[in-house]
Amino acid sequence: MKSTGIVRKLDQLGRIVIPKELRSMLNIEIKTPLAILIDGDQIVLEKYQPYSACLITGESSDENIKLANGSICLSKEGAEQLIKELQEKMNDPHR
Incomplete structure (x- = not known):
């Protein structure tokens, strides 16, 4: 995996913000569904597609x-x- 050098803290509700630069680069817009995956001890986000x-x-x-x-x-x-x-x-x- 490629490191971005960006670090974010969880808020009180367990949320993090994906920086706008990354969202733009990956074409992730408001309400884009993201799948949450586990790979060993890593949390991976990817655009959700039913197929x-x-x-x-x-x-x-x-x-x-x-x-x-x-x-x-x-x-x-x-x-x-x-x-x-x-x-x-x-x-x-x-x-």
Whole structure:
């Protein structure tokens, strides 16, 4: 994980504020649902999506394919598009 150097204290109700710079950088707007995950002794926040959205098409479906321990999610169409682009790049003599 990447450290931001930002430290925040919990308030009396157990809340913390995510700095505006981070929210802007990650496109987190007011009322964006966040999932709270536990990884060992770490608390991880991520944008909540009922189904993971395809990185290429943005399509959310329970039929999407998850790869690389869940960090990459592709729909069938997104996977086909990615394969096509990879093949084009691999066949480009100027790469």
